[in-house]
Amino acid sequence: QKEVEQDPGPLSVPEGAIVSLNCTYSNSAFQYFMWYRQYSRKGPELLMYTYSSGNKEDGRFTAQVDKSSKYISLFIRDSQPSDSATYLCAIPGTALIFGKGTTLSVSS
Amino acid sequence: EAQVTQNPRYLITVTGKKLTVTCSQNMNHEYMSWYRQDPGLGLRQIYYSMNVEVTDKGDVPEGYKVSRKEKRNFPLILESPSPNQTSLYFCASSPWGATGNTIYFGEGSWLTVV
Numbered sequence: 001q002k003e004v005e006q007d008p009g010p011l012s013v014p015e016g017a018i019v020s021l022n023c024t025y026s027n028s029a030f031q032y033f034m035w036y037r038q039y040s041r042k043g044p045e046l047l048m049y050t051y052s053s054g055n056k057e058d059g060r061f062t063a064q065v066d067k068s069s070k071y072i073s074l075f076i077r078d079s080q081p082s083d084s085a086t087y088l089c090a091i092p093g094t095a096l097i098f099g100k101g102t103t104l105s106v107s108s
Numbered sequence: 109e110a111q112v113t114q115n116p117r118y119l120i121t122v123t124g125k126k127l128t129v130t131c132s133q134n135m136n137h138e139y140m141s142w143y144r145q146d147p148g149l150g151l152r153q154i155y156y157s158m159n160v161e162v163t164d165k166g167d168v169p170e171g172y173k174v175s176r177k178e179k180r181n182f183p184l185i186l187e188s189p190s191p192n193q194t195s196l197y198f199c200a201s202s203p204w205g206a207t208g209n210t211i212y213f214g215e216g217s218w219l220t221v222v
Contacts, residue, residue: 008148043112043198043213044151088151095141095166096200096211100150 003027006089006099015108019076023089023099026070033065034090035074038101044088048074079106110135112214114199120220121189129184129217131199137212139202140182141166142174144195145216151198157182158205189221 006023013019021035032051036044048063050056050072056063062075072089084106089099112133121127133140141156143166153166157176171193173185182201186193199214 041216043200043215045213046211092205095153095156096151098151100148 003097004089004091004099007102008100010103010105012105012107013079015079015081015106017079017106019079019083019104019106021074021076021087021089021102021104023072024070025072025091027091028067028070030091032092033063033072034092034096035061035063036088036090036098038086038088040085047087076104079104081106081108110212112199112201112212114197114214114217116217117215118218120222122222123190124188127186127189127219129186129197129199129219131182131184131214132180133182133199133201133212134180135201135203135212136179137201137203138179139205140176141200141202142172142182142184143198143200144168145198146195154184154197186219189219191221193219194221195219 004025035048037047038044050063050065053065053067060077064073086101086103088101090096115130138159142154143151145151152168154172155166155174157163160176160179163174163176176182197217200211202211
């Protein structure tokens with residue numbers, strides 16, 4: 001089993017929709033969890049960073065960690081066309097362990 | 109402005125012709141790393157460096173070399189490129205390793221080996 005699994009999508013939603021992006025991980029020792037956003041032909045940029053369990057909110061974005069089920073989520077409220085990108089979950093170690101990314105398209 | 113700069117951004121080369129992709133950061137970061145990104149495989153680490161003169165293999169180091177003679181530079185060397193090294197490459201840097209919450213990525217280098 002890979003350490004981080006992520007459904008690659010693609011995911012297409014209309015503007016204003018609530019988007020849920022998800023990853024599962026295998027190692028219960030992981031404590032830090034990140035979400036990156038990558039626009040086409042650009043490098044990934046850190047979007048959210050959470051430690052341990054619970055929720056973290058930043059504007060329209062909420063990162064959620066459920067350590068009991070080894071499940072991490074990113075919610076986007078009131079999605080905008082500018083949110084169209086690939087979203088990658090990542091867990092740090094000697095390297096960042098990335099999920100394969102979910103490609104999101106928000107149509108106006 | 110905090111930056112990780114890679115060059116070249118786009119390159120088409122032929123099998124066996126040695127090439128170097130340069131990476132430079134202006135943030136005095138200790139940690140630097142190279143990743144490749146391929147469809148269906150995601151981002152995979154090639155090599156990383158915790159500090160000057162300290163480098164180590166990542167998940168997919170075969171066919172690549174790196175060096176870290178100065179803190180700011182971390183070039184990726186393909187001694188004899190092959191078509192399976194056609195990929196999008198990213199350099200990244202961080203103050204203290206991949207456990208930090210601030211890892212900066214370069215803009216990427218698109219490499220095609222024919």
